[in-house]
Amino acid sequence: GQQLNQSPQSMFIQEGEDVSMNCTSSSIFNTWLWYKQDPGEGPVLLIALYKAGELTSNGRLTAQFGITRKDSFLNISASIPSDVGIYFCAGANSGGSNYKLTFGKGTLLTVNP
């Protein structure tokens, strides 16, 4: 099956710093999504990307869908303590009645106040 490589595996930063994480795939996806998961909770959708080259922002978050459709990155600017959590990228080849996501292994973000 399709595999996503997400990096880094974990990050430890100071409050106020910017953060960047990315995902790469050996195969093409036509949709990329970024989720955040807090302990004991379900993934919460942050940003959805539908077109190659698309750059989308959501507050302090910015994500881009790579031109090759095999990669995506997520940037968080001016990090705050509540940004702590696990960030997952997910790719999909949605269409018709199916929307199956393939998830990366996640990036654990720790923000030191």
Place this chain on the structure above:
Amino acid sequence: EPEVTQTPSHQVTQMGQEVILRCVPISNHLYFYWYRQILGQKVEFLVSFYNNEISEKSEIFDDQFSVERPDGSNFTLKIRSTKLEDSAMYFCARSRTGNEKLFFGSGTQLSVL
């Protein structure tokens, strides 16, 4: 973001017992999914469900698993005879169409003893 409600939030069961996990529907969401996450690992696709039938399932979704949405009521995942390795967080997810954003519930933590 549409709320996705799952019950129970925690389920403890003995190996070999049957369990049923439930997801409360939203009227205009037609596509349903079950995902699971073993502790410390990535989220994995189990099954997608549309128009009262399975549209795709993963290799994890073997004969011990079944899904249904009887009479438009709760969307359920049944595990017929649980195994130790079924212990995981199970997430219901929904989307309004097959090509839109996927929203996850807060999950059911299943522990098989």
